[in-house]
Every structure is written in C-alpha cells, then in structure tokens.
Amino acid sequence: EQTVTIPGHERAGRILRSFQNQRPKIDVERARLFTESFRQSEGEALILRWSKALLHIAKHITVYIDEDQLIVGRGGYTGRYGILYPELDGDYLDTAIRELPSRGQSPFDLTDEDARVIVNEISPYWKGKTFHEALADALPADTLKVTYDPEDPLKSRFIINETASFRSSIQWVHDYEKVLRIGYKGIKEEALREIDQLDPYSPVDNMEKLPFLQAIVNVSDAIVLWANRHSELASRQADEESNPVRQAELRKIAEISARVPEYPPRSFHEAVQSQWFVQMFSRLEQKTGTVISNGRMDQYLYPYYQQDIKLGHITDQEVIELLECVWNAMAQFLDLYISPTGGAFNEGYAHWEAVTVGGQTPGGLDATNELTYLMLQSKREFPLNYPDLAARIHTRSPERYLYEVAETIKEGSGFPKLINDEEVVPLLLAKGATFEEAYDYAVSGCAECRMPNRDTYTSPCAYINFAAAIEMTLRNGQMQRYPGEILGLETGDPQSFGSWELFFDAYKAQQKHFLKHAFIQQHAIIRLRSRHFAAPLSSSMHKLCLQNFKDIHEPHIEGGIDLGYFEFIGYGTVIDSLAAIKKVVYEDKRITMGQLIEALDRDFEGYEAIRQLLAHAPSYGNNDDYADSIAKELDEEALKFTRNYSKQLGVNLDLRYVPFTSHVPFGKVVAATPNGRKAYTPLADGSSASHGADKNGPTAVLLSNFYSKNYNYRERAARLLNIKLTPSCVDGEEGTLKLVSFIRTWSDLRLWHLQFNIINRQTLLDAQREPEQYRNLLVRIAGYSAYFTDLSEDLQNDLIRRTEHTAI
Ligand code: 8X3
Incomplete structure (x- = not known):
C-alpha cells in the first residue's frame, strides 16, 4: 500500500x-x-x-x-x-x-x-x-434495429446509441x-x-x-x-x-x-x-448522467470564505481541509451503471461532478479569487481523481491563474480540464441567454455547461458511431459484425462508384440516415421521459420550474433554453478513412476499391503494404487542409441536419464530440477501416486525432480542430480534445510558460475544451505490466480522470496508443 x-x-x-x-x-x-x-x-x-x-x-x-x-x-x-x-x-x-x-x-x-x-x-x-422497456416499445422497427438487438433489447447495437435508458437526465x-x-x-x-x-x-x-x-x-x-x-x-x-x-x-x-x-x-x-x-x-x-455538478464553487462559497477569514474564524489550511473532506465524500459515491452499455460508456467508475473555477463574473469581469487558487492548490497537492476540476479561461484570465493552471496540469493527473469562455459565452448568447446568464455558466459534464436557472433540457442524448457509416458505405448498408442484416442505407456497390465525389455522397447519405434515426430516438425519449421521471428536489432550486409549476423533466418549460446534443463518435477515424480513400483509391489510384475491400475483409492480414499505404495518407490533426476540409464538410453536414430538424423537436439538439469511453465499445463493432485501423479496436476519441496519426505536434492538432469547425453555425457545441505530452516537454519554469502560451493559443482559436495527459508511454506500459505498483496512477479519459488500473485492457491500450507529443 x-x-x-x-x-x-x-x-x-x-x-x-x-x-x-x-x-x-x-x-x-x-x-x-x-x-x-x-x-x-x-x-x-x-x-x-x-x-x-x-x-x-x-x-x-x-x-x-x-x-x-x-x-x-x-x-x-x-x-x-x-x-x-x-x-x-x-x-x-x-x-x-x-x-x-x-x-x-x-x-x-x-x-x-x-x-x-x-x-x-x-x-x-x-x-x-421501467423507462428502458417503454423506450424499446416506442421505437419504430427501423430505428430499433440500429439501437438494440430487436430479439433482445437488453443488448445495444453500438451503432446509434441512446443513453436515456441508463441515466434519467444529462449532466446538471x-x-x-x-x-x-x-x-x-x-x-x-x-x-x-x-x-x-x-x-x-x-x-x-x-x-x-x-x-x-x-x-x-x-x-x-x-x-x-x-x-x-x-x-x-x-x-x-x-x-x-x-x-x-x-x-x-x-x-x-x-x-x-x-x-x-x-x-x-x-x-x-x-x-x-x-x-x-x-x-x-x-x-x-x-x-443524473455523470452526477449533478457542483457549479461555480469558488464563486458561491467566496462570501463565506471572505467573512470567516476577515473574522479570523478560519485559516486557508482549514479551508483546504474542509474542501478535501468533500472531495473524499465525492470519491466514495460511484456512479453505478448496471446496464452493460452504461458500464462500457463510463469505464473506470466514471463520474464527474465538476467544480468550476475562474471565468468571469455575471458582469463580465475576471472572476478568479483566493478560493480559486486554494482549489488549484488542493488539486496539485492531494492525489485524488475527484472532483473534476474545470478551469474557465478567457482572454483576460490573469497570468497568475494561467500559470497555476499550467502547474496543476503538469502534476499529471489530468486536472484541470479547460473550458473556453471565448467559445461558450457567444454560443449561449446566440441561444437566447442574457449576458449575465452566459457569463455565469458553470461546467456540468465532461465539457458541457449549464446556466442553472435558464437551462431546462434533461433528455440524455444519442451517441452515433459514424465509423459504422463508413463500413456501411463499403458494404452496401451492412456490417461484418452483424452478418446478413441490412442496417444502413443500400447505397450500392462501392466498386461501381466511379469517382471520389460519388463515394463521398454515399457516405454522406449514410451519415444523414444515422442522424435521422438518432432524431427519431430523441423524439420518443423527449415525449416519454416526463411519464417516468420527476425530480422535485432539482425543480425546487430552479426559478423557471417554480414559476411554471413544472417538474424539470417536463419537455417544455416556458422561458427555458433547451440545450441537448447528439455525438459524433469516431470523427478522426471517419475523416482519415475518407481522406485515405480519396487519395489512395481515387486520386493516386494505388489500389482499387476491390483491393481495399478485400484488405478490410481480411483485417489487413496479408495486406500490410496496403495498410501502410492507407495509414500514410493525409490525416486529421496535422493542420493539413486535405484532411481538414473533409472534416469540415462532415461537421457542416451534421450541423445542417440539426438546423433543419431540431426545431421540430422543439429543442436545441447541438452537435457535440464528447465520447466518454464510447469510442471503445463502438470500435468493437466496426471491422477494419480504410485509415489502416485494425478491426474491432477503439475509434478516435472526441475531436482528437486518430491514434498516432497526428505527427506535426500539438499546435497542428489545435489548428486542425480550428479549421474543421464551422463557426457560422450556432448549432455547434462541445468538442472534447485530448492531448498527451511527455513530462519532459513541459519541464521546469520554461515548460510551464510554454504550456501557458499553448493555452492562450487554444483560447484564441475559440476551441471549446482541452485536457492533457502528461505522462510517458513507458509509464503506462509499466503500469499495465505491474498494476500493483501503479494503483495510484491517474490518467485523463474523457471529461474525467480515473485510476489507470481500474480500466479495461482495451481502454488502457487506447491511451497507450495515443500520440505522445514530445515538444510544444
Ligand atoms: C457528457 C455528459 O450527460 O451531457 O459529458 O452526456 S452528458
């Protein structure tokens, strides 16, 4: 011990x-x-x-x-x-x-x-x-078959995954x-x-x-x-x-x-x-999905702190002790998912009742205070994966704050994650919030935000496996994992597509088909939930619930802003697969579509040369327009869909790239992909690059993210971005300052979220080999950190295979 x-x-x-x-x-x-x-x-x-x-x-x-x-x-x-x-x-x-x-x-x-x-x-x-049974009954047959196994609705298909049956609300x-x-x-x-x-x-x-x-x-x-x-x-x-x-x-x-x-x-x-x-x-x-968050703790506790310090009733050390008593209490309550899908989506006993620090006051001034710094200090000194500390960053965040944030990140446990006011605040305004409400947002999930008296949307969202859409484009609506079933659109034999444009059109049709079913799921979920769930305690604290005499689970509450989501899962995998097909099959004609499909069918066994060719095609995460322009188009297609149809649902169903650990079970149903990924291995996570594909350093990763976003759409939401750095590249004072300017660059680029793993690949390999010696090793997963040894081997390998950047 x-x-x-x-x-x-x-x-x-x-x-x-x-x-x-x-x-x-x-x-x-x-x-x-x-x-x-x-x-x-x-x-x-x-x-x-x-x-x-x-x-x-x-x-x-x-x-x-x-x-x-x-x-x-x-x-x-x-x-x-x-x-x-x-x-x-x-x-x-x-x-x-x-x-x-x-x-x-x-x-x-x-x-x-x-x-x-x-x-x-x-x-x-x-x-x-139960809600889960009611939902399975409510889904039309075509939607049901891409959601659950129609013979056994307890089993998820991991294609278009609803998450409403394993949590009664999204983050709050x-x-x-x-x-x-x-x-x-x-x-x-x-x-x-x-x-x-x-x-x-x-x-x-x-x-x-x-x-x-x-x-x-x-x-x-x-x-x-x-x-x-x-x-x-x-x-x-x-x-x-x-x-x-x-x-x-x-x-x-x-x-x-x-x-x-x-x-x-x-x-x-x-x-x-x-x-x-x-x-x-x-x-x-x-x-609640991932547990109710703690809000802006450094703000609402501050008056009590100031008063007690002034009266000499408490010391900073005692403040830290009390906070750590809470962190310990948090860590003992685990968010138990009894459905296997819920379990697979939330590996490592995930829960992230975020504590938000920093950011701006409702009047738009910098909000950091002494408590902000005490919370950062506790995170650096006390080795625990709770709470999930979220640091809000804006263009006028003080240098000391950024410095301490960077020093805390360097401790290596993945905290704090960073959320960017420069992206979040304008989007909340665009959805109808007042300046006061938007400036006062609190981080509530992996990367999400709430305005506690304005948001009224609770329905958990759809996680969509778009790598499966690539597979269906190549197999005319079918997947190797589910032989003999037509699950997607029958877009035709890909060998008959004479051009990249036709192939891309077929993929986009599959993507749209997936979105269609995801939105049908949401239609059913939104309408069913208030028959199954109520939350009088949560409603008792919400101004709009009280004004309207309505429970927070009611689908529409007057004056509310409904912020819901759908997830693009496997983004990097899809982009790189499409870029590889465009380049290797259509432009350079190095292999035929037939050869590609043969290699994929055999999981590249005996086709290593083809795999290498594909893996070396342009890829997302390198600030390369070849891949990034495909990424941008995929993003825009999804945004257009929700611009057209979320109105009908009466909510904002925004595009998000936040996977939890779903990219691991989703990968387990997808055969080999044209980016050289082997069958049934994890997909790329969040808006991060595919494993090992980002070769031009972390700033190129930021730039690819920037160039693939469609800033003219207000339907965009969180993009989760993981970056792995070696400890030596942020070593010493110089390293901290490099990290500070990296964070400023990220904020200037108006990216939503950023988090780091600062660790050597070798340490992870050692921990996998000798878990007993590494019981306390914390790693960053999605919007949370977990003990490395609590993770399945698949997820451990996923982390090991992420690119380790040695310089910023
Ligand atoms: C993801 C949280 O509840 O919005 O971070 O899916 S939720």
Missing part, C-alpha cells in the same frame, strides 16, 4: 486511505425504500410520488458519519459504493446481479442478502414499468446559491405561500400546480429531516467518544447538521456542508 500521508493534508489522507483501491459495493437501500414508497403511491401525480419516496428514504435510510470526516452525508455503505435506480433500468437487475461482480468494466460487489432483496423486493415491482448543475441564500425553510415557505394563493376551483391549480407545490414542501421536509438525522447521530457518537478532539468535531457536526440546509449558513463550514447535503440528496433523487 502506498502512503498517502501528505504534509498539510493529514486528515484528508487518512480518509482517502480508508477507501482507496477498495472494490466498490452495491447498496440497495435507496432502491428498496424508493420501491416501497412507489408501491404505496400508485395513481398519484408522479412528482408527488417522487417527493413521497424521498421523504420515505429520508426517514429510513441508514445515516453514516465516517471516521475523521468533518462533512457528512452518504447514500450508502461506508467505503466506495454505488446505488440502484430501478425505475430507470430495473429490467437489467436480474442479469446485473449475476454479472456485476465479474464484468470487465467497473465491477461491483454485492452481498447475498442484498441480492435477495433485489430479486424478491425490488426487481418484480419494476417489471414492465443546481442553483446552490439559492439554498445558501434562503435555506430549505425559505423554499418551503415560498411553496406554502403559493399554495395559499391557488384558486380552489381551478382544475389546473388542483391537478398541476398543487401536486407540484406539495412535492416542493415534501422534499424540503425530506432533506431537512435527513440532515437532522445526521445531527442526532453525531450527538450520540459525541456522547460516546473518548477522544476530546473528535468529540468536539462531532458536536460541531451535530450543530451544523441541525442548521443547514434548513437555514442559511453562518460560516464557510456551514456553507460547504449545506451544499454537500444538497449534492448528496440529489443522488438519492435520481441518476
């Missing part, structure tokens, strides 16, 4: 040591209590049922206080744990209890007793009622400030006042507004009750505690949990605890 006693972080280190490298367990209490309550409330309004279930959970769920912790609030067992949401995907439960302990990606343990509770008490109630950020300002007492009182003002004769008031408001009252009671139970437990523990230091800490926990989140906090400690109670209770409420 490696030591984690880090000077200045002793308490946080002790807590970390208590769970680090522990195999996670599944805790079934939340699911059991939720189910018990749902059995009792059938026939009532969904939002009311949800609030009653939360009240039932608040009353009966076990409460815990971890040894050494100063911040309390867990949703299950001590140590690393995950919880279940049977209302979402309970139809997977039976297989999950057999497979979860042994699956390759993110395994979980389950006690025999808990397995019994699942089989006898939870699973039977949800049969036929609450307006925590509201809770800090008025407390749940204030929120409840507002709801009670509204109830008093309802028209007792109005059918709408009785049938819609009243259940909504009653639900707000119930969740206000629920969260306060749950917090107060921690207070009682802390008092009991304090009575029995013999160590006077810990006894005093427990008394303080008791005092604070009796006060927040019911009342506004009086101190930094109370503010942090209030926020964490809300965070944690949100996880008991619903399974």
